[in-house]
Amino acid sequence: xxxxxxxxxxxxxxxxxxxxxxxxxxxxxxxxxxxxxxxxxxxxxxxxxxxxxxxxxxxxxxxxxxxxxxxxxxxxxxxxxxxxxxxxxxxxxxxxxxxxxxxxxxxxxxxxxxxxxxxxxxxxxxxxxxxxxxxxxxxxxxxxxxxxxxxxxxxxxxxxxxxxxxxxxxxxxxxxxxxxxxxxxxxxxxxxxxxxxxxxxxxxxxxxxxxxxxxxxxxxxxxxxxxxxxxxxxx
Numbered sequence: 001x002x003x004x005x006x007x008x009x010x011x012x013x014x015x016x017x018x019x020x021x022x023x024x025x026x027x028x029x030x031x032x033x034x035x036x037x038x039x040x041x042x043x044x045x046x047x048x049x050x051x052x053x054x055x056x057x058x059x060x061x062x063x064x065x066x067x068x069x070x071x072x073x074x075x076x077x078x079x080x081x082x083x084x085x086x087x088x089x090x091x092x093x094x095x096x097x098x099x100x101x102x103x104x105x106x107x108x109x110x111x112x113x114x115x116x117x118x119x120x121x122x123x124x125x126x127x128x129x130x131x132x133x134x135x136x137x138x139x140x141x142x143x144x145x146x147x148x149x150x151x152x153x154x155x156x157x158x159x160x161x162x163x164x165x166x167x168x169x170x171x172x173x174x175x176x177x178x179x180x181x182x183x184x185x186x187x188x189x190x191x192x193x194x195x196x197x198x199x200x201x202x203x204x205x206x207x208x209x210x211x212x213x214x215x216x217x218x219x220x221x222x223x224x225x226x227x228x229x230x231x232x233x234x235x
Contacts, residue, residue, distance in 0.1 A: 008036040008083070015042045022051050030171060031055035033106060035080035037090035044099045054171045055099075057091050058106030059128055059135045060211060064088070068211060072119035076211040078106070079124040095163060096143065101171055103163040105132040109207020127205040131198065131212060133190060136164050137219035157192075185228035194220040 015031070019042070022029055034040055034057050046053050060078055065085045069076045076082060094100040108125030115122050140160035169177025176186040195218045200208035224232040 008038055008087075011036050011039045011080070012042060015039055019046050019051060019053075022046075022053065026052075028052040029054075033058050033061075033080055033104065034091070034094075034100065035061055035083055035087060037087045040090050040094045040099055044094070044097075047099065054101045056102035056104045056168075056171075057095070057100050059103050059132055060106060060126060061088065061091055062095070062103060062139050063135060064211060069119075073211065074115055074117060074119050074122035075126065075209050075213060077119055077122050077124045078126060078211075079108075092139070092143070095139075095160075101163070102168045103132070103136055104168075105129045107132075107205075109205050110209050111207055112209075115207075115209045125207075126210045127203060127207045128210070130203055130205060131210065131217070132164055133188065133221060134196075134217040134219040135212070136160055137190075137192060138217055141218075185225050187223075187225040188221060189223040189225075190219055190221045192219050194218060196220055 011034070018029055018031070021027070029052070031043065031053065032055075034043065034055050043053060043055050058078070058080075061080070061082065064076070064082050065088045066082045067085070069082060091100065095103070105128035107127060107129040109127045110123045110125045137157075137160070140157045143160060144156040166177035169175070176184050179187070195216055196202060198210065198212045198215045198217060200213070203210075220234070221232070222234050223230060
């Protein structure tokens with residue numbers, strides 16, 4: 001299910017239909033890119049009921065709201081749309097309490113010809129793959145700050161990063177996502193202290209458009225291994 005429509009009611013009607021079909025068939029369902037407080041509450045209730053449902057949210061929606069659209073910045077034209085602060089807060093709570101299983105990059109790169117247009121005419125989407133780790137790490141730091149140290153940073157960081165590693169692998173039915181003996185050595189090594197500015201020159205994606213342009217973030221990937229082989233190494 002893709003929560004791509006503007007209205008919250010479009011998301012909730014789709015969810016209601018899906019949950020009724022799940023009750024009738026017993027099928028397992030993964031919901032992609034939830035965006036509303038009402039939708040997240042429906043998923044929470046479905047999980048309490050015992051339905052075999054998992055879900056994810058785009059990393060942009062973990063941080064941004066409709067206020068970040070500003071004067072109709074086409075970089076902030078996304079699918080699903082950015083919603084209210086209430087919806088953003090519900091997303092964060094859903095991530096913390098386990099209602100939302102995964103954070104996805106929602107990587108939808110758009111080139112200049114489709115993005116440098118008036119807001120209503122610009123193609124929706126943003127580059128997100130290269131920002132997923134840094135933005136998840138940013139949320140982990142904010143979570144720990146709001147938590148006032150009740151959980152240590154290591155605990156909070158582990159739970160936050162699981163949303164893009166072990167939890168994601170589990171939902172997809174993959175063997176990766178953990179550092180266990182006998183598993184594939186799919187490893188990302190990053191420097192959590194290294195700060196960098198999101199700008200077109202710092203992105204390798206063909207699409208350079210993101211609502212986070214100009215933001216300073218921390219967490220820089222140093223090395224990536226896939227099945228034990230180095231596939232990326234920052235000089």
